[in-house]
Amino acid sequence: MKDQSKTKQVLIKELASLKQKTADLERTESGHKRTESQWQVSLTDLAQDAVLMIDPTGCISLWNQAAERIFAYTSNEAIGQDLHQLLAPKSYRKAYRAAFSKFKKTGQGAVLDKTVELQACRKNGEEFPIELSLAAIHREDGWHALGIIRDITERKQVDETLRESEERYRVLFEGSTHGILITDIGTGRFVDANLSICRMLGYSKPELMQLGIADIHPKELRDHVMSEINSQVQGGQSVSGAIPCLRKDSTVFYAEITGTSTIFHGRKCAVGFFMDITDRRLMEEALFNSERRLHTLVQAIPDLIWLKDKDGVYLSCNTMFERFFGVKEAEIVGKTDYDFVDRELADSFREHDRKAMAAGKITSNEEWITFADDGHRVFLDTIKTPMYDTKETLIGVLGIGRDITNRRSVERIRKALGATVQAIAVIVEARDPYTAGHQRRVADLARSIATEMNLPDDQIDGIRVAATIHDLGKISIPAEILSKPTKLKKTEFDLIKEHSQSGYDILKDIDFPWPIARMVLEHHERMNGSGYPNGLTGDNILLESRIIAAADVVEAMASHRPYRPGLGIDAALAEIEKNKGTHYDKTVADACLRLFREKGYQLK
Numbered sequence: 001m002k003d004q005s006k007t008k009q010v011l012i013k014e015l016a017s018l019k020q021k022t023a024d025l026e027r028t029e030s031g032h033k034r035t036e037s038q039w040q041v042s043l044t045d046l047a048q049d050a051v052l053m054i055d056p057t058g059c060i061s062l063w064n065q066a067a068e069r070i071f072a073y074t075s076n077e078a079i080g081q082d083l084h085q086l087l088a089p090k091s092y093r094k095a096y097r098a099a100f101s102k103f104k105k106t107g108q109g110a111v112l113d114k115t116v117e118l119q120a121c122r123k124n125g126e127e128f129p130i131e132l133s134l135a136a137i138h139r140e141d142g143w144h145a146l147g148i149i150r151d152i153t154e155r156k157q158v159d160e161t162l163r164e165s166e167e168r169y170r171v172l173f174e175g176s177t178h179g180i181l182i183t184d185i186g187t188g189r190f191v192d193a194n195l196s197i198c199r200m201l202g203y204s205k206p207e208l209m210q211l212g213i214a215d216i217h218p219k220e221l222r223d224h225v226m227s228e229i230n231s232q233v234q235g236g237q238s239v240s241g242a243i244p245c246l247r248k249d250s251t252v253f254y255a256e257i258t259g260t261s262t263i264f265h266g267r268k269c270a271v272g273f274f275m276d277i278t279d280r281r282l283m284e285e286a287l288f289n290s291e292r293r294l295h296t297l298v299q300a301i302p303d304l305i306w307l308k309d310k311d312g313v314y315l316s317c318n319t320m321f322e323r324f325f326g327v328k329e330a331e332i333v334g335k336t337d338y339d340f341v342d343r344e345l346a347d348s349f350r351e352h353d354r355k356a357m358a359a360g361k362i363t364s365n366e367e368w369i370t371f372a373d374d375g376h377r378v379f380l381d382t383i384k385t386p387m388y389d390t391k392e393t394l395i396g397v398l399g400i401g402r403d404i405t406n407r408r409s410v411e412r413i414r415k416a417l418g419a420t421v422q423a424i425a426v427i428v429e430a431r432d433p434y435t436a437g438h439q440r441r442v443a444d445l446a447r448s449i450a451t452e453m454n455l456p457d458d459q460i461d462g463i464r465v466a467a468t469i470h471d472l473g474k475i476s477i478p479a480e481i482l483s484k485p486t487k488l489k490k491t492e493f494d495l496i497k498e499h500s501q502s503g504y505d506i507l508k509d510i511d512f513p514w515p516i517a518r519m520v521l522e523h524h525e526r527m528n529g530s531g532y533p534n535g536l537t538g539d540n541i542l543l544e545s546r547i548i549a550a551a552d553v554v555e556a557m558a559s560h561r562p563y564r565p566g567l568g569i570d571a572a573l574a575e576i577e578k579n580k581g582t583h584y585d586k587t588v589a590d591a592c593l594r595l596f597r598e599k600g601y602q603l604k
Contacts, residue, residue: 185269531549
């Protein structure tokens with residue numbers, strides 16, 4: 001009995017001790033729970049994002065300080081309120097409910113690393129974008145939802161700004177008329193290209209993205225191009241120049257390339273701007289060649305050519321100018337006439353320049369130039385014209401000069417020659433008064449026939465001079481034979497026929513600028529060899545002689561002679577027409593007939 005009582009007391013004592021320990025454990029657990037709750041509140045308030053707890057009914061049971069700042073609702077205003085009614089705009093409440101409905105049962109599928117973008121509503125009604133993350137917490141009364149909400153307004157704005165920036169970049173990039181290529185500097189491969197460069201090179205964009213910078217330049221230039229890119233672009237400098245490029249079809253075009261380095265998608269790249277300058281280069285080459293040809297022509301022209309500005313300052317001159325004045329172009333450029341000719345002559349040049357510029361058209365002048373060093377004189381024929389730039393602004397005057405000293409001398413000699421020839425003609429007519437005026441009329445008709453045949457002016461002058469003295473040889477024939485009023489005997493006619501040879505003998509040693517002596521000798525020859533003195537035929541007779549022969553026959557037949565009256569112009573023309581091609585050159589005869597029958601020519 002005693003032992004049982006002792007055992008009972010021990011059990012009671014141990015049971016009391018166990019109760020005490022249980023109470024201590026309950027107090028410790030309660031403390032831990034209070035501490036955990038305090039830590040949760042502290043961490044929640046430190047969060048930058050809104051943290052809230054939603055109970056199984058959809059009402060808010062936790063609301064941190066960040067939530068107050070973001071939504072402008074105090075904790076007292078938010079806790080106990082329906083999440084959908086408080087924070088969701090009407091158009092988004094269905095989405096809110098769908099996102100929360102997963103927690104009403106098992107909470108499956110709700111993890112923090114999966115977020116939903118939604119629209120939220122602040123206390124003032126302002127809508128803004130948020131990211132919502134939910135986590136399921138199971139408690140005795142069901143599934144609770146822990147929500148983390150981040151205000152992404154600024155991020156959205158940044159994203160929109162980036163999107164707009166990217167859109168503007170694409171518009172500029174694709175819309176640029178310049179070809180743009182972006183090349184990875186490390187590999188030399190293309191990483192982006194716009195439509196213009198694709199058209200320029202003849203590739204599609206996918207094709208071009210398979211290539212690199214070395215593929216679009218001629219083989220012999222690839223090393224040079226790559227070296228330029230490596231040395232300059234890598235150093236942050238820009239590259240610019242006109243470089244031959246290869247199209248897909250292997251044709252070459254010239255591009256002006258400007259480039260620089262940049263960071264593109266994290267890679268150091270070169271951005272190249274290409275402008276096709278093939279047409280411009282061809283125009284520049286054509287202009288260069290044209291200028292070179294013009295320069296060659298100006299230098300080769302045997303006239304003096306110079307250019308002055310409005311103030312009379314020389315801008316350039318050609319080789320003939322240098323030779324004429326004995327100076328080099330470099331010695332006169334930047335100077336005026338007053339620097340290398342006497343004042344009187346410089347004044348004359350300057351006055352002529354002013355007249356040309358004031359008139360606004362080509363003017364001409366003739367000036368004697370006396371060189372002071374040795375006193376010799378030259379005669380210069382000058383033409384001056386005002387020069388304008390592309391905007392029609394007067395820039396100066398262009399001068400062209402020709403040394404006509406020799407020409408003036410020749411003109412004087414020709415005048416003297418003409419006077420001498422006329423004197424000879426007067427002497428002949430004095431010997432044969434019945435044929436007075438014959439030579440002058442033959443000369444006029446012969447000149448007119450030659451003009452009708454479109455012969456050169458110099459050749460026409462020679463024909464006129466020869467015809468004026470074609471009967472010179474008659475001064476060796478007795479006057480009584482020349483003026484005999486009856487038909488001539490054979491011996492007398494034979495003597496007259498010698499006048500052609502006599503005239504030739506007189507003139508043959510005179511150095512005329514034309515074959516005067518031969519024309520005089522041949523003016524009685526006929527195309528079929530029936531003429532005299534040598535019975536020449538066809539082309540063995542000078543054309544000039546054939547013209548004088550036809551004119552001589554027409555004038556002689558139409559005019560009076562001592563031994564017969566004039567037969568008239570109709571008879572003379574009938575003779576020419578009847579015997580053209582036999583006695584008279586056909587072309588000459590036709591020209592003669594046109595003059596009288598179509599153009600009204602008359603013997604004076």
